[in-house]
Amino acid sequence: MKRRDFGQYCGLARALELVGERWALLIVRNLVVRPRRYTELQTGLAGIPTNVLATRLKELEQAGIVERQVAPAPQRGVVYALTAAGRGLEPALLALARWGSTQLGEPQPGDVISPEGLVLSLRARFQPDQAAALSASWEIHVRDVVMHAVITDGELTTGLGAAPVKPDLTITARFADDELASYRGIMSAVRDGLVDLSGRKQLLDTFLRVFTVPRAA
């Protein structure tokens, strides 16, 4: 059951042995946002074969990255969650996402955007220096996806669903039916005013500043 090692005593090689296989990091990406059931992962990862998902989950569990929890009382089912080690992958995920987003061309026909991808983009684009000592919260609605970004004293938390407390500003992006609601698309909509706002509207500029990577970098 052991994948071929690289035979190097090296952090990068080890990382690739553990999460370098196809689909592995995308599974971790979805679990970073929140724990998920098997079928949620399956539908969220549009296109992953079920046997590959099962295999990866076993390998990731074996590696101590994912934990298989049997949900207790109400729903009772299997829930997959990241361990502390798994959560430790987030900086690497964000770094890869930042680089990859510079390599994104035009969306191909058939491409989809997952809610988790949007949350990851938000985190990847966060500019800590722009948010120093800031406290503010936003809720973003785009098609049927709702996500939130809360900055407390410069610290960011994001996730899917409504904000945990009433957000300072709610942004609803309007999209044409045939338009892909990508992160860039959302930011363009915000820039061009193609949004409905509710709350402290002056926080729209702050949003743009805090979640846009400056040109120079």
Add this chain to the structure above:
Amino acid sequence: MKRRDFGQYCGLARALELVGERWALLIVRNLVVRPRRYTELQTGLAGIPTNVLATRLKELEQAGIVERQVAPAPQRGVVYALTAAGRGLEPALLALARWGSTQLGEPQPGDVISPEGLVLSLRARFQPDQAAALSASWEIHVRDVVMHAVITDGELTTGLGAAPVKPDLTITARFADDELASYRGIMSAVRDGLVDLSGRKQLLDTFLRVFTVPRAA
């Protein structure tokens, strides 16, 4: 010749499509340190099949990550180097290496340590806040590997070979013949004084401080 896409318009997915295949990031790792010829990569990546190396190099070139240069006058041969896009992968490489190094157990029999792995470890472990406004240079000798670390006003440059200018301190680590000269091994040797020094010996503590990830993190 196109590898199956993930079908997601997402930075992470794109990154994995471009450099997610086996051996790809290890090739990039070696090229980050310096351009290499085909055979240097082959021997440096102990264990990579030659057809896989050839395939990866073509894919990476296609992706605009690697550049194939025909060396000019004296040696004339093929040299592979990273493009600007390829160099942009370094933060992601370092983040993965940092995580992976927390997942390194004991070295397996047969494991090797590549010089490039050591250089990457040095960069991955660099603590910018500990080096603020610092200027110092070290040359590290370990077995037959020589590498250098130069900090100029808080900015780090590292590489293989002797330091570009006379280093402030030269550290030569002593290792038993059967001991693996890993980064951890080197740092232990430094801590335990199992080193020969030449130069400003008080820079040994600085070295440890600047290139050791603190416990808390």
Add this chain to the structure above:
DNA sequence: CTGCATCCACTTTGATACTG
């Protein structure tokens, strides 16, 4: 319905041999 396991065609990888 959820959470997989099995089967099969196809692709990628590893190991080795060989060539301009």
Add this chain to the structure above:
DNA sequence: CAGTATCAAAGTGGATGCAG
């Protein structure tokens, strides 16, 4: 030196089956 050619083994994608 810088690869290509060949072939077996392993991994992946897609469809389907099935128990709790």
